[in-house]
Every structure is written in structure tokens, then in C-alpha cells.
Amino acid sequence: MDTILTVDNLHINFYTNNRCNEAVRGVSFQLKKGRTLCLVGESGCGKSVTASSIMRLLPPLSRIEEGEIIYHTDQGDLRLHELDPNGPEIRSIRGAEIAMIFQDPMTALNPVYTVGFQIREAFMYHTKMAAAAMKEKAVELLRSMRIPAPEQRVNEYIHQYSGGMRQRAMIAMAMACNPQILIADEPTTALDVTVQAQIFDLMNDLQREHNAAILLITHDMGVVAELAHDVVVMYMGDAVENGPVEEILTKPAHPYTSALLRSIPVLGQSKSQKLEPIRGSTPDPYNRPKGCQFRPRCDFATEKCLQDPETFDVSADHTVKCWHWEKVLANA
């Protein structure tokens, strides 16, 4: 399998309000062609920040401190983390080769242009297509997103779309140029399950037809089980566990992953199951615990956990950042 993107030991800090927040502290993963990687974890753990750093779209008061983001193209490797975030190289990649679906569609779509215009603009910038063909392709894309009456909708503005349709319009734009890498930041949280299912089908098509790599951010374990090939679990900026989906969901080696799985209701088990909430609450990012970030809430914690845990190999491509992962596995 070809690796198309490598993120290695990524650290990102935020410097807002005259404080320093280590939003991402050592995340590593690889995106592979034709595979889907899911990034899961609770709100504020750094999923969106990681994703937007790949596109070099971080907000102004933040900085990549350490680590590498490498895009492997046919012409050789591109070190994305070294590019000027406003420079021509990254701009020619954005949208064409790496596309992103944002958490909030209103920030990504321009209210003063029609949806069709914005899709055509993407074509204009990245491809050489005749005007008529572009128009047709835009309609085609909206149709494939199951937006009703696409011929008419293509000439409408974003405020005339419903929430779900906005999301789909943005997905249409992201998919417009058949990107190599599609980053989807919670693309379906605002949508109904029936519409969500349609959109996942479309992402699957993109993957099958163009062998695209997908980085999907979600906190729905159901979505993970259904779409992911690989999973990265994040907690407070750390990538605590990383591995193939079957292993993560059935044999979690990190206490956080296993606690997370025990705290969500599983469909089909009705009231017989017992939910075990994770005790305590997420720490304040400005007042982090020493050593392992999960320590105050962890059942396995010992003295040793006051030191930052190292990365251990559970199996060939399953890694975990926990001192006592063997105990966790044995306990399952």
C-alpha cells in the first residue's frame, strides 16, 4: 500500500490570550492511498487543528513547533510543514490534490457568490476546462450529492440552502477536482442519518474510483466502525493509540480507548447493556496534569505515569502511548 501523507511527531501551539496552549503534542500517522483513517477523540482534543495544519490553514496565533508533514507525490516528497502558508505551492495543492470539508459550512462558503460559481472557480483555478463543461460538471456534482433540482440550485446562494444542503454543497466543492487526499472534519454532524449514509456512499465512490486517501474526523464510533480502515485516538493533544480499526475496537490497548468504548450505547443491545461513564472530566489545557494526560481519570495509573508515556508496539501496525498497555489488554 502506498503512503501518500506522513505526519510525524507533530506539535502545534496556540498563543492566544497571552498564554501558550499545546493543542497538539506529538501526533504521528500515515495516510495510505485508497484507505480511510479516522481521527477520534473528545471535543477540544486537537482533531481539527491537526487536520487544518495539513492544509496549512492554521489560525494566525498558532505555530507548528516541531515535527513533519510530508506529502508523497509522484514527483517526489513535498515537505508541507516548510511551505509558506500563503505561498503558491500550497495554494496549488489546496483544493486540487488535498481538499477539506470543514466542520462549519458557513465559514467555508462565500455568501455573496452562487454555489455554482464557487464550484466553477475551483475548476478554473485547477483545471483547463471549457466554460460550458464546467457548468455541466457543477450541476452534475450537485446532482450526485442528491441535491434536488440541481439545475436551479446551482444558481442559488448559500443562504437559500438548508443546513444539510449547505454541507453537501461544500462536500461537492471538496470533491470537485477529485483530490488525492480528502480531509473531512465531522462532515455529517449536522445531517440526518439517512442523508449521512448517502454522503458516506459518495466518499466511498471517490475512494474506489480515484484511489483517494480519506482522513475522517468524527466522534461517532458507529461511523468509525463502518468507514475506517485505520484509527487514531486522540486525547488532550496526544495521539494515544493508532492502529487498524478491528484491533482498536475489539482489543483497545489504551485505557482511554477502552473506557470510551464502554461509555457509548451500542445499537441492538437495548437496555441490557451497562454504560460506564469515564470518571472525572477533561483537564483544563492550561493546567495539564504531569506526565500522562489521562492519569487523573485512569484506572491503571501508577507512579510511573507521572512520566510521559513512550510509544509501544502492540502489533505490527498498532501502537499505543501507555506504560501499562499490557495490563490493559490482559484486563479486557
Added chain:
Amino acid sequence: MSRTASRLDRKMDLLKMQEKEGLLKSKEGSRAVGKFIQNKLALIGLVVFAVILLSSIFAPLLTKYDPAMIDLRARLSPPSWEHLFGTDKLGRDVFARVLYGGRISILVGFGGALGAALVGVSLGTYAGYKGGWLDKILLRVSEIFMAFPQIILVLLLVSLLGQSLWNLLVIFTITGWGSVYRMARSQMLSIREEEYVQALKAFGLSDAIIAYKHMLPNALGPIMVNLTLSTAMFILEETALSFLGLGVPLHIPTWGNILNAAQDLTILQEAWWIWVPVGLVISAFVLSINFVGDGLRDSADPTQQG
């Protein structure tokens, strides 16, 4: 460009180091206050505002002259140590008149703004919460009042009641409540949809308690900003009306009445000290209020990240 970037980087490095050593604490106190203080223009505005306001209030401590004291021997004397801003046609000390005039002008400005706010907020809060026909009617009425030519109203009142300070306050309230009403109302319209309001309704609390006690405090920020800005506006209007001889009676010193003297062409040309200082004071005061208002608005607005 690269220089600013590296400066930013150095700042970031510093913060990172301090954070590592645990030197930074999350700040107690309001983020809004911090932002206001960081806004230099607003801070300067606040200082100027305070200086002018305090010197008006403590006028007797700053000048030994009575603003109404006529001294015919010293008519139209230019600025000197004796008379800082010179004297006017009747030999009254202009400095004292500016100080004492500030009292009335600021009072009229604040009073007018307060009166307008009182009427506008109390109507707007209730109507915005209740909606329906009451709101529709009040909205139309407020439009009528806002569109009504002020000068006609002034002429009407002056001819009916004669010139007085109270007239001005009444006029400012009548012409000013409309915009406050619309603002309070639109605030309430958005707060009305908040779930805590629904929860209060589910307990069957009375409309007045929900609207005035629970919702209004959340709408006060923008209303306060509006209050400062309309104070500035009313001070200017007082000046304009007094200048036309329609405002406060001429024998009471106000900034507008002092300027009124400049209607005389010889004074305009030869006795600049009568109208230049007071003009500067008015401009400075109005500007400072505007800066404070803008600063308040920015610091109250959570979308303005910083």
C-alpha cells in the same frame, strides 16, 4: 513582513518558555475589561472624558470667577494669566463659562440619552419579548418619531413653553427613544430563543419577570454602548440648538450658548478665544465618548477575538 513575523515568533517563544515554567496564570477578572484596557484609543478617550467631566463638576475649585459675573472693564480681553481663555463681550470669564457650561451640556446630553434609554428599553424589552401586535404597533410608532423633523418639534415646544433645559430633555427623549427601542427589541428577539427563557416559561413565570429580570441583563451591553454614543450626539444637538437660540436660555452658560456668541461677525473674526477653546472642548469630549463607546462595543463582542 519577515521582521514582523520573526517578532511574533520571538513573542511566541517567550510565552512558551514562561508557560513551561508555570509562570502564566489564567487571568482573574473579566476578559472584556482586559480588552478595553488594551484598546489605546478607548483608554485615551476615557481619560479625556474623565478630565473634562471632573473639571466641570469641580469647576469652583479650578476658577475663581463666577460664570455669570459681568465685568464691563474687562470686555473682550484676550487670553492672559488673569483670564485663561479671555473674556467675552460682557467681560465674563470664558474659562469659567466653559467649565460651568460643561455641567449643563453634559447633563443635557446624559439626561437626554438616559430619558430616551429609559423609555426605549422599557418598551423594547417587553415588546421584543412578547412580540405580536404590541410590538408591531410600537415599531411603527417608533419609526414615525424617528422620521419626525426634530426642528419642528423644537419650534413647537419652544413656542408653547418657552426656552428651558427641560424642554431639551423632553425633546431628546421623544426623538431618541425610537432607536433605543429598536435596539432593545432586536436584542430581546434573539435572547427570546435561548433555551433558558423557554425553561422559565415552562415554569409559568410572569412575562414581566422573565423579560425585565432574566432577559434584560443580557441585553445591557449593547444598550450601554448606545447610551454613550447618544450622549455624544445629544451634546452636539444641544450645541446646535442653543447656537440657533432654541436651546437652553441664553443667560445660562452652556457650551452651545457660549458658541452662540460667535454668531456676531466681529467676534468670529476678532475674538477667536471666545469660540475656539469651547469648540475644541466640545470636539474632544464628543470624540472621547465615541472612542469609549467603540471600545465598550469591541470588548463586549465575543466574536472579536484577540
Added chain:
Amino acid sequence: MHREKEVLLKIRNAQTYFPVQKGLLKRTVGHVRAVDNVSLDVYRGETLGLVGESGCGKTTLGKSILQLVRPTGGEFIYNFDGQEKDLRKLSNEEMMQARKRLQIVFQDPHSSLNPAFTIFGSLQDPLKKFGIKSKEERKQIIGDLLEAVNLRREYMHRYPHEFSGGQRQRIGIARALSLGPELIICDEAVSALDVSIQAQVLNLLLELKEKHKLTYIFISHDLSVVEYMSDRIAVMYLGKIVELAQAEDLFANAMHPYSQALLSAIPVAEVGRKRNRIVLEGNVPSPVDPPPGCAFHPRCPYAMEMCKTTVPELRKHIIDGREHHVACHLTDARAVTTQKTS
């Protein structure tokens, strides 16, 4: 369940329409039929789940029960300790007493508490209104409420922004409990919470239900959560209830084509369980101008001729001795023992 079930709330032909206004003059050009002829019994002590697409009228139905929006028509007959009265026809005094028994927990932990007041400030007014005059007593009660939802008493003097989402949601629950209600409507009460906190709140709700003998109407779009919480589940589509059954029965044997599609679309947190997803063609129709006949017919894979003209009624079917209500011509045609839901 063989105990004689006591009906707490009987809803009959409930309708809630919102006017659609257009133009400068705000002329009413039509109505959003947010709740359209809903009939439903809620039993004392049960949890009734309410699911359906966004915009199908779940929240509106909940608010109509509480009379937070005025229903356009129908009856909401509430069992006041044996005395049945229509909530729509209560006098002001009676409504005030009814409000003690009916409460709601909201979705958004950020807008459900007043940012300008401490928790005590927010929670004390209802108590005052219902006759608890002394401040000490109110403090006592609010402290007890906070402890009931596993928060510390001292928290009553804090402001909402000092709490996390899960804590706020628990305060919202404490507020709903403050007058000793019988029926609580949980409108997406856990949807905005992080998965790891969601479980805390769900377990708390179950605990409180036991302790205070509560009845819940549990609205959510997350079907695994609804399944975990509910005894019975009602599926709504475009303002109407299309299926109503015991939770197990619905998940094992959904009969309405829409419920089938809905259930098939839920991702399941279990690897390798690839499902046969039923993909619905077409978009959700507008509730202003719902399709004639069965509102689902433009998207229904089994639509027949009569579906385009005749509205299917919610009928009671007895399957393996258990009630299962469905509004679909197809089921009607198949079923042997049917009976219109009164």
C-alpha cells in the same frame, strides 16, 4: 409488562401549525404543519422515545405538550391524579399547577442557563413563585437538587460559564426536577455532549427516574441512545407518527418503510457488520406543502397507487401478542388483526 398501565397523557389529533408569512405585509401564505394529527398515549412510569429526521416536528410536539407553543388543535388530556383534564382548556390557575408536573430538559448546554445569573439566581424564581418564601429554604432546596445530580451544593453560587457542558446539562436536569415533576420531556438532552460525558448524563437520568418515579418523553436523533433509554419508541415523519412499538419490537421488526430505512442507515459500532443500507431517494419534502396521501410516498420503495391519494392511519397490529402501531397501507394489507388507534 403485565401490570395494568395507567395512562398519564392522552394526546388526540394534536395539531400545531406555524403560519408562513411572505412579503412586506407579512401575509400568511400557508402553514408549516409541524405536528399534524398526532395521537399518542404516554403511560405513567415509562420512557417513550421519539425519533425522526431533523425538522419532522419532535421538538414542536414536546413544546406543544407543555403548551410552550400553542397547539392549533387536538386534545392533550393529562391525568391529574385520576382527574382527566385537557391541558389546552385549563384556567390560568390550573395551568400554573400543571406546570409543576410537566418539565423539559433542553438540548444546548450553552443556552439553557442564563449567563447573567448564578445557578441560585436562575433556579430560585420558580421556587419563589410556587410559594417557598424564605431564602434559606430555597437555598436548601437548590442545594439538595444539585446534590441529586451529583454536583456540589456550593456550585449554586457560580455562574454558568464556570461549568463544563456535562455539568450544565446536569444543572438543567436539576432545574427540571425542582418542582417535583411527573413528566419530563428530554429534548436531545445528551446530543450536544461529548461521548464520554453522555454516559454520565444518561445514567443520571435513569437513576432519577427510578428514584422519583418519573415519566420521560425522550427525544433524540441518536437511535442507539434512544434504544438504551426507552421502553417504547415512536417514529415521526413530517409531523406524523408513522410507527409506535416496544423498543425491542421496533429494532427487531420495524414495519414502516421509513423506520426500516432509518434503522438501516445508522452506523453501528461493530466492525464487520456491514448492513444492507436502504438508500432513500429524493429529499425530505417540505412540511408547508406535504405530498398528498402518505407523506412518505415520493421516497418509499414500496409506494403503491393508493399511497398517493389516501392518508394511511396509525393502526394497532397485534404481533406475537404485543401491540405495534403502524401507519402504512402496505402493513394494513398484510396484517390480519388491525384496529385503528383510537
